[in-house]
Amino acid sequence: MPDAAASDDHVRHPGAEASQSDARPQQQAAAAKPADGQPPSGGAPTNSADGGAETPVGDRAGFRLAAFGAVLIVVLFAGYGLGRLNNSTASASAPPPAGTQTGSSMPGMAMDENQPHTHNSDGTATQPGAAMPMGAAVGGLSLSSAGLTLVPETTTFVAGKPQRLSFRVAGAGGAPVTTYATVHDKPLHLIVVRRDLTGFQHLHPTMATDGTWGIDLTLAEPGIYRMIADFTAVVGGQQTATTLGGDLTVAGDYAPQALPAPGRSDSPDGFAVTYEGTPGTQATQPLLMTVTGAGGRIAKLDPYLGAFGHLVVMREGDLAYVHVHPEATLVDGKVKFWLTAPSSGSYRMFFDFQVAGQVHTAAWTLKVD
Numbered sequence: 001m002p003d004a005a006a007s008d009d010h011v012r013h014p015g016a017e018a019s020q021s022d023a024r025p026q027q028q029a030a031a032a033k034p035a036d037g038q039p040p041s042g043g044a045p046t047n048s049a050d051g052g053a054e055t056p057v058g059d060r061a062g063f064r065l066a067a068f069g070a071v072l073i074v075v076l077f078a079g080y081g082l083g084r085l086n087n088s089t090a091s092a093s094a095p096p097p098a099g100t101q102t103g104s105s106m107p108g109m110a111m112d113e114n115q116p117h118t119h120n121s122d123g124t125a126t127q128p129g130a131a132m133p134m135g136a137a138v139g140g141l142s143l144s145s146a147g148l149t150l151v152p153e154t155t156t157f158v159a160g161k162p163q164r165l166s167f168r169v170a171g172a173g174g175a176p177v178t179t180y181a182t183v184h185d186k187p188l189h190l191i192v193v194r195r196d197l198t199g200f201q202h203l204h205p206t207m208a209t210d211g212t213w214g215i216d217l218t219l220a221e222p223g224i225y226r227m228i229a230d231f232t233a234v235v236g237g238q239q240t241a242t243t244l245g246g247d248l249t250v251a252g253d254y255a256p257q258a259l260p261a262p263g264r265s266d267s268p269d270g271f272a273v274t275y276e277g278t279p280g281t282q283a284t285q286p287l288l289m290t291v292t293g294a295g296g297r298i299a300k301l302d303p304y305l306g307a308f309g310h311l312v313v314m315r316e317g318d319l320a321y322v323h324v325h326p327e328a329t330l331v332d333g334k335v336k337f338w339l340t341a342p343s344s345g346s347y348r349m350f351f352d353f354q355v356a357g358q359v360h361t362a363a364w365t366l367k368v369d
Contacts, residue, residue: 137322137342138315138320138321138322138342139228139230139242139243139244139245139320139321139322139323140191140226140228140230140243140244140245140319140320140321141245141318141319141320141321142244142245143244143245143246144244145242145243145244146240146242147171147172147235147240148169148170148171148172148177148233148235148240148242148244149169149170149244150167150169150229150244150245150246151167151168151169151170151176152165152166152167152227152246152248153166153167153168153212154166155246155247155248155249156248156249156250156251157217157219157225157248157249157250158250158251159219159220159221159222159250159251159252160218160219160220160221161218162216162217162218163216163217163218163219164214164215164216164217165205165214165215165216165217165227165248166212166213166214167212167213167214167227167229167246168210168211168212168213169211169213169229169231169233169244171233171235175211176210176211176212177211177233177234177235178207178209178210178211179233179234179235180207180231180232180233180234181232181233181234181239183231183232183241184305184306184307184310184325185305185306186204186305187207187231187232188204188205188207188213188229188230188231189202189203189204189229189230189231189323190202190203190204190205190213190215190227190228190229190230191203191226191227191228191230191312191321192217192219192225192226192227192228192248193225193226193228193314193319194219194221194223194224194225194226195223195224195225195226195256195319196223196256196257196258196259197259197314197316197319197348198221198257199219199220199221199225200312200348200350200361200363201217202310202312202350202352202361203215203217213229219248219250221250221252221254221255222250222251222252222253222254222255223250223252223254223256224247224248224249224250224254225247225248225249225250226245226246226247226248226319227245227246227247227248228243228244228245228319228321229243229244229245230243230321230323231243243321243323245319245321259316259346259348259365260365261365262346262364262365262366262367263364263365264276264364265364266362266363266364268360268361268362268363269358269360270293270294271291271292271293271299271355271360271362272291272292273289273290273291273292273351273353273362274289274290274292275287275288275289275290275349275351275364276288276290277339279339279340279341279366279368280340280341280368281340281341281342281343281344281368283340284338284339284340285338285339285340286336286337286338287311287336287337287338287339288331288334288335288336288337289309289311289334289335289336289337289351289353289362290333290334291335291353291355291362293355298332298333298334299355300355301330301333301335301353301354301355302354302355302356302357303354304352304353304354304359307325307326307328308326308330308335308353309326309335309337309351309352309353310323310324310325310326310351310352311323311324311325311326311337311339311349311350311351311352312324312349312350312352313339313341313347313348313349313350313366314347314348314350315342315343315345315346315347316345316346316347316348317345320342322339322342324337324338324339325337335351335353341366341368343368344368344369345367345368346365346366346367346368347365347366347367347368348363348364348365348366349363349364349365349366350362350363351363351364
């Protein structure tokens with residue numbers, strides 16, 4: 001075995017005196033210390049002042065780089081997680097897009113027509129209690145909506161003479177729609193009214209196999225009339241509820257009538273018809289319609305088109321249209337509707353009801369501030 005002292009040859013000189021042993025620590029330190037400006041050769045470990053091992057410069061740099069990379073990865077993943085969390089929160093609190101159906105309606109299905117609701121112009125229906133924007137949606141302002149277009153065959157009439165009104169509803173490719181859902185006993189409801197909100201008619205044309213709708217129509221006085229088709233078309237297996245409108249012209253001297261003063265009672269065909277409630281734009285409000293017959297007793301109402309009444313509300317000026325259906329049962333003999341006014345302004349409300357097989361219409365002027 002080699003002499004143990006041989007392991008110190010790199011710091012001892014042969015023949016050194018024992019008296020020099022006290023200089024060994026200084027000589028070891030000098031031998032271990034590299035020259036100024038020179039790194040330790042070969043990256044070999046060097047001794048620290050306290051005799052411990054130092055990490056080589058290259059290893060220290062690699063360690064620092066690895067630590068920095070790990071921190072960077074943690075930061076990136078933390079940012080990604082926060083972004084996902086923020087997006088989830090925003091999505092959960094965001095309102096549904098225009099046209100989202102509420103209540104019991106589902107894509108491809110019509111609203112439950114046995115419940116009170118309002119038909120919107122964007123192909124949806126809204127029930128009381130559902131989240132609603134300020135003011136109800138309106139319809140009947142355009143020939144086209146939801147990919148469907150109203151196409152009348154003629155738009156000119158002679159005052160006071162019956163004339164055939166024919167029209168069709170064209171799909172996106174121009175072909176007539178021939179399939180409709182039955183809503184309140186009819187596949188299509190047609191409203192006709194003059195621009196001054198007189199001459200109101202609620203009609204139900206019939207459809208030929210080629211998709212052409214037709215009905216005999218009499219427009220009593222000269223002026224511009226609005227025809228409004230309210231229906232649920234079935235296109236590509238999907239139901240689309242919408243309301244389209246167009247103008248009809250009756251030649252002659254047009255003498256528009258001013259709206260009657262606002263009131264709560266009307267007397268159509270010998271009945272006394274009143275309503276309770278005050279519609280507004282901020283919230284859906286109940287309206288109770290009472291029909292009183294002979295002797296001052298509440299009249300016995302018959303179901304008409306699947307309900308105890310129908311309410312059409314039209315705005316003065318642009319004839320914006322809202323069609324409201326009532327609750328399925330009477331309230332102490334009264335018909336209960338829920339209504340949100342589309343905006344402030346003047347309106348005409350038309351209430352259709354049926355007694356002893358005869359349909360009657362009461363009308364009131366409504367002022368919404």
